Amino acid sequence: MDFKNLVAHCKEYGFIFQSSEIYDGLSAVYDYGPYGVELKNNIKAYWWKSMVQMHENIVGIDAAIFMHPKTWKASGHVDAFNDPLVDNKDSKKRYRADQLIEGYAEKIEQKINKDVEKAREKYGEAFDEAQFRATNGRCIERQKQIDAILARLGAAMKAGDMEDLKAQIEEYEIACAESGSKNWTEVRQFNLMFNTQLGNIAGEEGKLYLRPETAQGIFVNFLNVQKSTRQKIPFGIAQIGKAFRNEIVARQFIFRMREFEQMEMQYFVRPGTEMEWYEYWKAARLKWHKALGTDDRKLRYHDHDNLAHYANAAVDIEFDFPFGFRELEGIHSRTDYDLTQHQELSGKKLQYFDPEQNENYIPYVVETSIGCDRMFLAVVSNALTEETVPDAEGQESTRVVMKIHPALAPVKIAVLPLLKNKEALTETATLIYNDLKKHFNCQYDEKDAIGRRYRRQDAIGTPYCVTIDFDTLEDGTVTIRDRDTLEQKRIKTEDIYNFVQEKVSFESLLG
Numbered sequence: 468m469d470f471k472n473l474v475a476h477c478k479e480y481g482f483i484f485q486s487s488e489i490y491d492g493l494s495a496v497y498d499y500g501p502y503g504v505e506l507k508n509n510i511k512a513y514w515w516k517s518m519v520q521m522h523e524n525i526v527g528i529d530a531a532i533f534m535h536p537k538t539w540k541a542s543g544h545v546d547a548f549n550d551p552l553v554d555n556k557d558s559k560k561r562y563r564a565d566q567l568i569e570g571y572a573e574k575i576e577q578k579i580n581k582d583v584e585k586a587r588e589k590y591g592e593a594f595d596e597a598q599f600r601a602t603n604g605r606c607i608e609r610q611k612q613i614d615a616i617l618a619r620l621g622a623a624m625k626a627g628d629m630e631d632l633k634a635q636i637e638e639y640e641i642a643c644a645e646s647g648s649k650n651w652t653e654v655r656q657f658n659l660m661f662n663t664q665l666g667n668i669a670g671e672e673g674k675l676y677l678r679p680e681t682a683q684g685i686f687v688n689f690l691n692v693q694k695s696t697r698q699k700i701p702f703g704i705a706q707i708g709k710a711f712r713n714e715i716v717a718r719q720f721i722f723r724m725r726e727f728e729q730m731e732m733q734y735f736v737r738p739g740t741e742m743e744w745y746e747y748w749k750a751a752r753l754k755w756h757k758a759l760g761t762d763d764r765k766l767r768y769h770d771h772d773n774l775a776h777y778a779n780a781a782v783d784i785e786f787d788f789p790f791g792f793r794e795l796e797g798i799h800s801r802t803d804y805d806l807t808q809h810q811e812l813s814g815k816k817l818q819y820f821d822p823e824q825n826e827n828y829i830p831y832v833v834e835t836s837i838g839c840d841r842m843f844l845a846v847v848s849n850a851l852t853e854e855t856v857p858d859a860e861g862q863e864s865t866r867v868v869m870k871i872h873p874a875l876a877p878v879k880i881a882v883l884p885l886l887k888n889k890e891a892l893t894e895t896a897t898l899i900y901n902d903l904k905k906h907f908n909c910q911y912d913e914k915d916a917i918g919r920r921y922r923r924q925d926a927i928g929t930p931y932c933v934t935i936d937f938d939t940l941e942d943g944t945v946t947i948r949d950r951d952t953l954e955q956k957r958i959k960t961e962d963i964y965n966f967v968q969e970k971v972s973f974e975s976l977l978g
Protein backbone atom coordinates (compact mmCIF):
# COMPACT_ATOMS: atom_id res chain seq x y z
CA MET A 468 0.00 0.00 0.00
CA ASP A 469 1.37 3.43 -0.82
CA PHE A 470 2.39 5.84 1.89
CA LYS A 471 -0.48 8.29 1.48
CA ASN A 472 -3.06 5.53 1.88
CA LEU A 473 -1.19 4.15 4.87
CA VAL A 474 -1.35 7.51 6.65
CA ALA A 475 -5.04 7.84 5.80
CA HIS A 476 -5.72 4.32 7.03
CA CYS A 477 -3.98 5.05 10.35
CA LYS A 478 -6.28 8.01 10.88
CA GLU A 479 -9.50 6.42 9.67
CA TYR A 480 -9.10 3.39 11.89
CA GLY A 481 -7.97 5.18 15.03
CA PHE A 482 -4.26 4.35 15.04
CA ILE A 483 -2.66 7.78 14.72
CA PHE A 484 -3.98 11.35 14.68
CA GLN A 485 -2.16 14.58 14.02
CA SER A 486 -1.61 16.36 17.35
CA SER A 487 -4.00 19.28 18.02
CA GLU A 488 -5.70 18.65 14.69
CA ILE A 489 -8.58 21.05 15.38
CA TYR A 490 -5.99 23.86 15.47
CA ASP A 491 -4.57 22.65 12.14
CA GLY A 492 -2.09 20.39 13.87
CA LEU A 493 1.36 20.73 15.33
CA SER A 494 3.98 19.67 12.88
CA ALA A 495 5.87 16.41 13.57
CA VAL A 496 3.85 15.67 16.71
CA TYR A 497 1.30 12.86 16.70
CA ASP A 498 -1.24 11.27 19.02
CA TYR A 499 -1.88 7.55 19.16
CA GLY A 500 -5.56 6.56 18.97
CA PRO A 501 -7.36 3.59 20.53
CA TYR A 502 -5.81 0.91 18.28
CA GLY A 503 -2.52 2.76 17.99
CA VAL A 504 -1.93 2.77 21.72
CA GLU A 505 -2.64 -0.97 21.90
CA LEU A 506 -0.21 -1.75 19.11
CA LYS A 507 2.43 0.55 20.56
CA ASN A 508 2.04 -1.03 24.00
CA ASN A 509 2.43 -4.47 22.45
CA ILE A 510 5.61 -3.42 20.65
CA LYS A 511 6.99 -2.13 23.94
CA ALA A 512 5.94 -5.30 25.75
CA TYR A 513 7.67 -7.47 23.12
CA TRP A 514 10.84 -5.42 23.47
CA TRP A 515 10.72 -5.42 27.29
CA LYS A 516 10.03 -9.15 27.44
CA SER A 517 12.86 -10.09 25.14
CA MET A 518 15.41 -7.53 26.33
CA VAL A 519 14.75 -7.35 30.07
CA GLN A 520 12.77 -10.29 31.33
CA MET A 521 14.50 -12.88 29.15
CA HIS A 522 17.93 -11.83 30.43
CA GLU A 523 18.89 -12.38 34.06
CA ASN A 524 21.59 -9.76 33.68
CA ILE A 525 19.46 -6.98 32.19
CA VAL A 526 17.25 -4.80 34.37
CA GLY A 527 14.95 -1.89 33.60
CA ILE A 528 14.60 1.65 34.88
CA ASP A 529 12.28 4.56 34.23
CA ALA A 530 14.27 7.78 34.57
CA ALA A 531 12.78 11.27 34.54
CA ILE A 532 12.68 13.30 31.34
CA PHE A 533 14.28 16.29 33.08
CA MET A 534 17.88 15.83 34.13
CA HIS A 535 20.48 18.08 35.68
CA PRO A 536 21.64 20.39 32.87
CA LYS A 537 25.26 19.33 33.39
CA THR A 538 24.24 15.92 32.07
CA TRP A 539 23.94 17.39 28.60
CA LYS A 540 27.19 19.27 28.88
CA ALA A 541 28.94 16.02 29.81
CA SER A 542 27.30 13.98 27.07
CA GLY A 543 28.31 16.51 24.43
CA HIS A 544 24.75 17.43 23.49
CA VAL A 545 25.04 21.11 24.46
CA ASP A 546 28.07 21.63 22.25
CA ALA A 547 27.64 19.13 19.48
CA PHE A 548 24.07 17.89 19.08
CA ASN A 549 23.60 19.97 15.98
CA ASP A 550 22.30 19.60 12.48
CA PRO A 551 23.45 21.87 9.65
CA LEU A 552 20.62 24.28 8.89
CA VAL A 553 20.12 26.18 5.65
CA ASP A 554 17.22 28.45 4.68
CA ASN A 555 15.99 29.15 1.22
CA LYS A 556 15.72 32.92 1.00
CA ASP A 557 12.84 32.90 -1.47
CA SER A 558 10.55 30.20 -0.11
CA LYS A 559 11.65 30.70 3.53
CA LYS A 560 11.72 26.90 3.79
CA ARG A 561 14.29 25.35 6.11
CA TYR A 562 16.37 22.35 5.18
CA ARG A 563 19.10 20.19 6.59
CA ALA A 564 22.09 20.83 4.38
CA ASP A 565 23.29 17.22 4.67
CA GLN A 566 19.87 15.93 3.60
CA LEU A 567 19.85 18.18 0.55
CA ILE A 568 23.18 16.73 -0.51
CA GLU A 569 22.11 13.17 0.24
CA GLY A 570 18.99 13.78 -1.81
CA TYR A 571 21.18 14.83 -4.71
CA ALA A 572 23.15 11.58 -4.44
CA GLU A 573 19.90 9.62 -4.21
CA LYS A 574 18.74 11.09 -7.51
CA ILE A 575 21.85 9.73 -9.18
CA GLU A 576 21.17 6.37 -7.59
CA GLN A 577 17.66 6.45 -9.02
CA LYS A 578 19.20 6.85 -12.46
CA ILE A 579 21.31 3.74 -11.88
CA ASN A 580 18.24 1.84 -10.72
CA LYS A 581 16.38 2.90 -13.86
CA ASP A 582 19.17 1.53 -16.04
CA VAL A 583 19.16 -1.69 -14.03
CA GLU A 584 15.42 -2.11 -14.52
CA LYS A 585 15.68 -1.43 -18.24
CA ALA A 586 18.41 -4.04 -18.55
CA ARG A 587 16.39 -6.50 -16.52
CA GLU A 588 13.48 -6.11 -18.94
CA LYS A 589 15.80 -6.53 -21.91
CA TYR A 590 17.67 -9.62 -20.71
CA GLY A 591 14.86 -11.29 -18.79
CA GLU A 592 15.69 -14.40 -16.77
CA ALA A 593 19.35 -14.38 -17.71
CA PHE A 594 19.90 -10.95 -16.15
CA ASP A 595 22.61 -10.78 -13.49
CA GLU A 596 22.13 -7.52 -11.58
CA ALA A 597 25.41 -7.62 -9.64
CA GLN A 598 27.37 -8.21 -12.83
CA PHE A 599 25.54 -5.43 -14.65
CA ARG A 600 26.26 -2.94 -11.87
CA ALA A 601 29.91 -3.95 -11.82
CA THR A 602 30.51 -3.80 -15.56
CA ASN A 603 28.17 -1.26 -17.14
CA GLY A 604 30.17 1.88 -17.87
CA ARG A 605 27.45 4.37 -17.05
CA CYS A 606 26.60 2.61 -13.77
CA ILE A 607 30.24 2.54 -12.71
CA GLU A 608 30.65 6.22 -13.49
CA ARG A 609 27.52 7.20 -11.58
CA GLN A 610 28.42 5.02 -8.62
CA LYS A 611 31.82 6.72 -8.49
CA GLN A 612 30.08 10.08 -8.48
CA ILE A 613 27.81 9.01 -5.59
CA ASP A 614 30.75 7.68 -3.58
CA ALA A 615 32.63 10.93 -4.04
CA ILE A 616 29.63 13.05 -3.02
CA LEU A 617 29.01 11.00 0.10
CA ALA A 618 32.70 10.91 1.06
CA ARG A 619 32.96 14.68 0.80
CA LEU A 620 29.71 15.12 2.72
CA GLY A 621 30.93 12.76 5.45
CA ALA A 622 34.22 14.63 5.78
CA ALA A 623 32.50 18.02 6.00
CA MET A 624 30.04 16.74 8.59
CA LYS A 625 32.78 15.22 10.67
CA ALA A 626 34.85 18.40 10.55
CA GLY A 627 31.81 20.60 11.14
CA ASP A 628 32.75 22.45 7.96
CA MET A 629 29.61 24.49 7.25
CA GLU A 630 31.30 26.45 4.48
CA ASP A 631 32.03 23.32 2.51
CA LEU A 632 28.42 22.16 2.91
CA LYS A 633 27.29 25.46 1.38
CA ALA A 634 29.88 25.08 -1.38
CA GLN A 635 28.55 21.61 -2.17
CA ILE A 636 24.95 22.83 -2.38
CA GLU A 637 26.10 25.49 -4.83
CA GLU A 638 28.33 23.21 -6.88
CA TYR A 639 25.59 20.62 -7.35
CA GLU A 640 23.13 23.42 -8.10
CA ILE A 641 20.61 22.06 -5.63
CA ALA A 642 17.28 23.87 -5.72
CA CYS A 643 14.53 24.26 -3.14
CA ALA A 644 11.91 21.59 -3.82
CA GLU A 645 9.13 24.09 -3.19
CA SER A 646 10.24 27.16 -5.12
CA GLY A 647 12.95 25.86 -7.45
CA SER A 648 15.13 28.68 -6.11
CA LYS A 649 18.87 28.29 -5.54
CA ASN A 650 19.07 31.33 -3.31
CA TRP A 651 20.41 29.88 -0.03
CA THR A 652 21.56 31.41 3.25
CA GLU A 653 24.84 30.35 4.84
CA VAL A 654 24.78 26.92 6.47
CA ARG A 655 24.87 27.09 10.25
CA GLN A 656 24.74 24.70 13.20
CA PHE A 657 21.35 24.27 14.83
CA ASN A 658 21.10 22.62 18.25
CA LEU A 659 18.32 20.04 18.40
CA MET A 660 17.59 20.20 22.11
CA PHE A 661 14.40 21.81 23.37
CA ASN A 662 14.85 23.84 26.48
CA THR A 663 12.69 25.20 29.23
CA GLN A 664 13.12 26.98 32.54
CA LEU A 665 13.07 25.89 36.17
CA GLY A 666 10.53 27.91 38.17
CA ASN A 667 12.73 28.98 41.04
CA ILE A 668 15.97 29.98 39.29
CA ALA A 669 16.20 32.81 36.80
CA GLY A 670 18.37 32.98 33.68
CA GLU A 671 20.91 30.51 32.25
CA GLU A 672 21.33 28.84 35.64
CA GLY A 673 17.78 27.54 35.59
CA LYS A 674 17.86 26.34 32.00
CA LEU A 675 16.61 22.79 31.61
CA TYR A 676 16.55 20.52 28.58
CA LEU A 677 14.00 17.99 27.49
CA ARG A 678 16.12 14.87 27.06
CA PRO A 679 17.03 14.18 23.43
CA GLU A 680 17.80 10.51 24.23
CA THR A 681 16.97 8.18 27.09
CA ALA A 682 20.51 6.81 27.35
CA GLN A 683 21.87 9.46 29.71
CA GLY A 684 19.30 8.54 32.39
CA ILE A 685 20.90 5.11 32.34
CA PHE A 686 24.51 6.31 32.46
CA VAL A 687 23.98 8.58 35.47
CA ASN A 688 22.20 5.75 37.30
CA PHE A 689 24.76 3.12 36.38
CA LEU A 690 26.19 2.66 39.89
CA ASN A 691 22.82 2.99 41.66
CA VAL A 692 21.49 0.13 39.57
CA GLN A 693 24.62 -1.99 39.78
CA LYS A 694 24.83 -1.70 43.54
CA SER A 695 21.13 -2.15 44.24
CA THR A 696 20.85 -5.24 42.04
CA ARG A 697 24.38 -6.60 42.67
CA GLN A 698 24.89 -7.15 38.95
CA LYS A 699 28.25 -8.33 37.70
CA ILE A 700 29.70 -7.25 34.42
CA PRO A 701 28.55 -7.86 31.73
CA PHE A 702 25.09 -6.52 32.55
CA GLY A 703 22.56 -4.25 30.93
CA ILE A 704 20.13 -1.49 31.86
CA ALA A 705 17.10 -0.92 29.68
CA GLN A 706 14.57 1.84 29.42
CA ILE A 707 11.58 2.91 27.37
CA GLY A 708 10.72 6.58 27.38
CA LYS A 709 10.05 9.84 25.63
CA ALA A 710 12.76 11.83 23.91
CA PHE A 711 12.54 15.24 22.24
CA ARG A 712 14.42 16.66 19.29
CA ASN A 713 13.78 19.94 17.56
CA GLU A 714 14.20 18.37 14.12
CA ILE A 715 14.70 20.90 11.34
CA VAL A 716 12.89 18.94 8.72
CA ALA A 717 10.24 16.65 10.05
CA ARG A 718 8.50 14.81 7.26
CA GLN A 719 7.40 11.27 6.69
CA PHE A 720 4.72 10.96 9.32
CA ILE A 721 5.92 9.25 12.52
CA PHE A 722 9.33 8.45 11.06
CA ARG A 723 10.82 11.72 12.26
CA MET A 724 8.99 13.39 15.11
CA ARG A 725 9.81 16.17 17.54
CA GLU A 726 8.45 14.17 20.46
CA PHE A 727 9.00 10.44 20.22
CA GLU A 728 9.73 7.34 22.23
CA GLN A 729 12.91 5.32 22.43
CA MET A 730 13.62 1.81 23.63
CA GLU A 731 17.26 1.68 24.63
CA MET A 732 19.52 -0.80 26.35
CA GLN A 733 23.06 -0.03 27.51
CA TYR A 734 25.22 -3.09 28.06
CA PHE A 735 28.19 -2.57 30.36
CA VAL A 736 31.19 -4.75 29.53
CA ARG A 737 34.82 -5.24 30.40
CA PRO A 738 37.06 -3.02 28.23
CA GLY A 739 38.49 -5.05 25.39
CA THR A 740 35.44 -7.33 25.11
CA GLU A 741 33.21 -4.70 23.50
CA MET A 742 33.55 -5.93 19.92
CA GLU A 743 32.41 -9.39 20.93
CA TRP A 744 29.29 -7.92 22.54
CA TYR A 745 28.76 -5.54 19.66
CA GLU A 746 28.59 -8.53 17.29
CA TYR A 747 26.33 -10.36 19.73
CA TRP A 748 23.79 -7.53 19.98
CA LYS A 749 23.95 -6.80 16.28
CA ALA A 750 22.85 -10.38 15.56
CA ALA A 751 20.36 -10.52 18.45
CA ARG A 752 18.58 -7.36 17.39
CA LEU A 753 18.17 -8.46 13.77
CA LYS A 754 16.78 -11.76 15.01
CA TRP A 755 14.24 -9.82 17.13
CA HIS A 756 12.97 -8.06 14.01
CA LYS A 757 12.91 -11.17 11.86
CA ALA A 758 10.99 -13.17 14.47
CA LEU A 759 7.96 -11.03 13.61
CA GLY A 760 7.92 -12.57 10.16
CA THR A 761 9.18 -9.44 8.41
CA ASP A 762 10.28 -10.14 4.86
CA ASP A 763 14.07 -10.71 4.95
CA ARG A 764 14.55 -8.39 2.00
CA LYS A 765 13.08 -5.49 3.96
CA LEU A 766 15.76 -5.52 6.65
CA ARG A 767 19.44 -4.84 6.23
CA TYR A 768 22.52 -3.69 8.12
CA HIS A 769 24.15 -0.42 7.28
CA ASP A 770 27.59 0.18 8.78
CA HIS A 771 28.31 3.78 9.74
CA ASP A 772 30.98 5.23 7.48
CA ASN A 773 31.66 8.14 9.80
CA LEU A 774 31.79 7.16 13.44
CA ALA A 775 30.77 9.60 16.16
CA HIS A 776 33.76 10.70 18.22
CA TYR A 777 32.75 8.44 21.14
CA ALA A 778 32.09 5.29 19.14
CA ASN A 779 34.45 2.58 17.93
CA ALA A 780 31.82 0.71 15.93
CA ALA A 781 28.25 1.49 14.85
CA VAL A 782 25.67 -0.12 12.62
CA ASP A 783 22.08 0.66 11.75
CA ILE A 784 19.37 -1.87 11.15
CA GLU A 785 17.52 -0.36 8.22
CA PHE A 786 13.98 -1.14 7.16
CA ASP A 787 12.52 -0.69 3.70
CA PHE A 788 9.92 1.97 4.57
CA PRO A 789 7.47 3.10 1.87
CA PHE A 790 10.00 5.86 1.10
CA GLY A 791 13.04 3.57 0.95
CA PHE A 792 15.59 2.00 3.30
CA ARG A 793 16.05 4.12 6.44
CA GLU A 794 17.42 3.67 9.95
CA LEU A 795 15.11 1.80 12.27
CA GLU A 796 17.55 0.93 15.03
CA GLY A 797 21.15 1.67 15.92
CA ILE A 798 23.69 -0.59 17.62
CA HIS A 799 26.66 1.40 18.88
CA SER A 800 29.84 0.57 20.70
CA ARG A 801 30.20 3.76 22.78
CA THR A 802 33.46 2.92 24.59
CA ASP A 803 33.76 4.46 28.09
CA TYR A 804 33.05 7.93 26.73
CA ASP A 805 29.81 8.77 28.55
CA LEU A 806 30.74 7.36 31.96
CA THR A 807 34.16 9.05 31.80
CA GLN A 808 32.55 12.36 30.93
CA HIS A 809 30.04 12.09 33.78
CA GLN A 810 32.78 11.09 36.18
CA GLU A 811 34.75 14.18 35.21
CA LEU A 812 31.92 16.68 35.36
CA SER A 813 30.27 15.34 38.50
CA GLY A 814 33.47 14.58 40.36
CA LYS A 815 31.90 11.26 41.42
CA LYS A 816 33.65 7.98 40.73
CA LEU A 817 31.73 5.86 38.21
CA GLN A 818 33.92 2.80 38.39
CA TYR A 819 33.10 -0.82 38.74
CA PHE A 820 35.08 -3.19 40.90
CA ASP A 821 35.63 -6.37 38.95
CA PRO A 822 36.06 -9.19 41.48
CA GLU A 823 37.39 -11.58 38.83
CA GLN A 824 40.11 -9.21 37.67
CA ASN A 825 40.51 -7.68 41.12
CA GLU A 826 40.56 -4.17 39.67
CA ASN A 827 38.50 -1.03 39.26
CA TYR A 828 37.61 0.30 35.83
CA ILE A 829 35.07 2.32 33.92
CA PRO A 830 33.13 -0.20 31.85
CA TYR A 831 32.71 0.02 28.11
CA VAL A 832 29.18 0.26 26.71
CA VAL A 833 27.44 -1.36 23.78
CA GLU A 834 23.97 0.07 23.21
CA THR A 835 20.94 -0.90 21.21
CA SER A 836 18.62 1.99 20.46
CA ILE A 837 15.34 1.80 18.61
CA GLY A 838 12.57 4.32 18.10
CA CYS A 839 9.26 2.89 19.20
CA ASP A 840 7.40 5.04 16.69
CA ARG A 841 9.67 4.01 13.84
CA MET A 842 9.09 0.40 14.82
CA PHE A 843 5.35 1.11 14.76
CA LEU A 844 5.66 2.51 11.25
CA ALA A 845 7.75 -0.46 10.15
CA VAL A 846 5.20 -2.92 11.56
CA VAL A 847 2.26 -1.16 9.94
CA SER A 848 3.91 -0.67 6.57
CA ASN A 849 5.03 -4.28 6.53
CA ALA A 850 1.54 -5.48 7.46
CA LEU A 851 -0.91 -3.30 5.58
CA THR A 852 -2.02 -5.13 2.45
CA GLU A 853 -4.67 -4.65 -0.16
CA GLU A 854 -5.72 -7.93 -1.73
CA THR A 855 -8.44 -9.69 -3.66
CA VAL A 856 -10.27 -12.43 -1.81
CA PRO A 857 -13.56 -14.27 -2.18
CA ASP A 858 -16.33 -12.65 -0.11
CA ALA A 859 -19.08 -14.46 1.86
CA GLU A 860 -20.92 -15.24 -1.39
CA GLY A 861 -17.78 -16.47 -3.10
CA GLN A 862 -17.48 -13.34 -5.29
CA GLU A 863 -14.11 -11.67 -5.69
CA SER A 864 -13.72 -8.53 -3.60
CA THR A 865 -10.82 -6.40 -2.41
CA ARG A 866 -10.02 -6.07 1.22
CA VAL A 867 -7.53 -4.05 3.22
CA VAL A 868 -5.96 -6.23 5.86
CA MET A 869 -3.32 -5.52 8.43
CA LYS A 870 -1.31 -8.72 8.63
CA ILE A 871 0.34 -7.96 11.94
CA HIS A 872 1.90 -10.75 13.95
CA PRO A 873 -0.91 -11.91 16.31
CA ALA A 874 1.28 -11.13 19.35
CA LEU A 875 1.34 -7.46 18.36
CA ALA A 876 -2.24 -7.13 17.08
CA PRO A 877 -4.22 -4.44 18.95
CA VAL A 878 -7.32 -6.62 19.22
CA LYS A 879 -6.76 -10.36 19.52
CA ILE A 880 -10.24 -11.65 18.98
CA ALA A 881 -13.64 -10.34 17.90
CA VAL A 882 -16.83 -11.99 19.11
CA LEU A 883 -19.62 -11.73 16.58
CA PRO A 884 -23.19 -13.00 17.01
CA LEU A 885 -24.42 -13.96 13.55
CA LEU A 886 -27.63 -11.91 13.95
CA LYS A 887 -28.21 -9.04 16.31
CA ASN A 888 -31.93 -9.42 16.81
CA LYS A 889 -31.80 -12.99 18.09
CA GLU A 890 -31.48 -12.72 21.81
CA ALA A 891 -30.27 -16.27 22.30
CA LEU A 892 -27.30 -15.53 20.01
CA THR A 893 -26.38 -12.15 21.51
CA GLU A 894 -26.70 -13.51 25.05
CA THR A 895 -24.38 -16.44 24.35
CA ALA A 896 -21.97 -14.17 22.49
CA THR A 897 -21.92 -11.73 25.42
CA LEU A 898 -21.12 -14.55 27.84
CA ILE A 899 -18.23 -15.69 25.63
CA TYR A 900 -17.00 -12.11 25.25
CA ASN A 901 -17.16 -11.44 28.99
CA ASP A 902 -15.02 -14.48 29.61
CA LEU A 903 -12.45 -13.81 26.88
CA LYS A 904 -11.98 -10.13 27.73
CA LYS A 905 -10.35 -11.14 31.02
CA HIS A 906 -7.53 -12.67 29.01
CA PHE A 907 -7.26 -10.73 25.77
CA ASN A 908 -8.10 -7.38 24.29
CA CYS A 909 -11.41 -8.38 22.65
CA GLN A 910 -14.21 -6.75 20.76
CA TYR A 911 -17.88 -7.51 20.67
CA ASP A 912 -19.58 -6.43 17.46
CA GLU A 913 -23.15 -7.13 16.38
CA LYS A 914 -23.69 -4.31 13.91
CA ASP A 915 -23.94 -4.88 10.12
CA ALA A 916 -23.69 -8.02 8.02
CA ILE A 917 -21.03 -10.51 9.08
CA GLY A 918 -18.90 -9.83 5.98
CA ARG A 919 -18.63 -6.14 6.86
CA ARG A 920 -17.73 -6.95 10.43
CA TYR A 921 -14.94 -9.24 9.19
CA ARG A 922 -13.62 -6.41 7.00
CA ARG A 923 -13.56 -4.01 9.94
CA GLN A 924 -11.53 -6.48 11.96
CA ASP A 925 -9.21 -7.14 8.98
CA ALA A 926 -8.53 -3.41 8.72
CA ILE A 927 -7.29 -3.22 12.32
CA GLY A 928 -5.44 -6.53 12.14
CA THR A 929 -7.55 -8.71 14.46
CA PRO A 930 -6.15 -12.21 13.92
CA TYR A 931 -9.28 -14.15 14.97
CA CYS A 932 -13.03 -13.68 14.76
CA VAL A 933 -15.46 -16.08 16.40
CA THR A 934 -19.02 -16.24 15.15
CA ILE A 935 -21.86 -17.43 17.33
CA ASP A 936 -24.67 -19.01 15.32
CA PHE A 937 -27.57 -21.38 15.90
CA ASP A 938 -25.26 -24.41 16.02
CA THR A 939 -23.52 -22.78 18.96
CA LEU A 940 -26.76 -23.00 20.90
CA GLU A 941 -27.13 -26.68 19.97
CA ASP A 942 -23.62 -28.05 20.37
CA GLY A 943 -21.51 -25.33 22.04
CA THR A 944 -19.19 -24.83 19.05
CA VAL A 945 -18.28 -21.56 17.32
CA THR A 946 -16.76 -20.71 13.96
CA ILE A 947 -13.28 -19.27 14.26
CA ARG A 948 -11.93 -17.38 11.29
CA ASP A 949 -8.27 -16.82 10.56
CA ARG A 950 -7.50 -13.29 9.30
CA ASP A 951 -4.74 -14.30 6.88
CA THR A 952 -5.85 -17.63 5.45
CA LEU A 953 -9.59 -16.86 5.79
CA GLU A 954 -9.92 -20.45 6.90
CA GLN A 955 -12.94 -21.04 9.11
CA LYS A 956 -13.32 -23.98 11.40
CA ARG A 957 -15.55 -25.01 14.22
CA ILE A 958 -14.12 -25.36 17.66
CA LYS A 959 -15.64 -25.85 21.08
CA THR A 960 -16.38 -22.68 23.02
CA GLU A 961 -14.16 -23.85 25.86
CA ASP A 962 -11.23 -24.31 23.47
CA ILE A 963 -11.22 -20.70 22.21
CA TYR A 964 -8.90 -19.51 24.98
CA ASN A 965 -6.19 -22.11 24.34
CA PHE A 966 -6.46 -21.74 20.58
CA VAL A 967 -5.97 -17.96 20.68
CA GLN A 968 -3.52 -17.89 23.56
CA GLU A 969 -1.05 -20.11 21.75
CA LYS A 970 -1.08 -17.83 18.70
CA VAL A 971 -0.94 -14.45 20.43
CA SER A 972 1.62 -15.31 23.09
CA PHE A 973 5.12 -13.84 22.80
CA GLU A 974 6.49 -17.33 23.29
CA SER A 975 6.79 -18.07 19.57
CA LEU A 976 8.81 -14.87 19.12
CA LEU A 977 11.31 -15.49 21.84
CA GLY A 978 13.03 -18.52 20.31
Ligand code: ATP
Binds near residue numbers: 714727728796836
Ligand atom coordinates in the same frame (compact mmCIF):
# COMPACT_ATOMS: atom_id res chain seq x y z
P1 ATP B 1 18.44 9.87 12.25
O1 ATP B 1 19.78 9.76 11.61
O2 ATP B 1 17.32 9.19 11.49
O3 ATP B 1 18.10 11.26 12.72
P2 ATP B 1 19.77 9.19 14.64
O4 ATP B 1 20.94 8.45 14.12
O5 ATP B 1 19.89 10.58 15.08
O6 ATP B 1 18.55 9.05 13.61
P3 ATP B 1 19.80 7.91 17.17
O7 ATP B 1 20.26 9.11 17.89
O8 ATP B 1 20.74 6.78 16.95
O9 ATP B 1 19.12 8.34 15.80
O10 ATP B 1 18.47 7.40 17.90
C1 ATP B 1 18.15 6.04 18.04
C2 ATP B 1 16.82 5.71 17.42
O11 ATP B 1 15.82 6.64 17.83
C3 ATP B 1 16.81 5.79 15.90
O12 ATP B 1 17.27 4.58 15.34
C4 ATP B 1 15.34 6.02 15.60
O13 ATP B 1 14.64 4.78 15.56
C5 ATP B 1 14.86 6.81 16.79
N1 ATP B 1 14.74 8.23 16.45
C6 ATP B 1 15.72 9.16 16.43
N2 ATP B 1 15.24 10.37 16.09
C7 ATP B 1 13.90 10.20 15.91
C8 ATP B 1 12.83 11.08 15.57
N3 ATP B 1 13.04 12.38 15.37
N4 ATP B 1 11.58 10.57 15.47
C9 ATP B 1 11.35 9.27 15.70
N5 ATP B 1 12.32 8.39 16.03
C10 ATP B 1 13.57 8.84 16.14
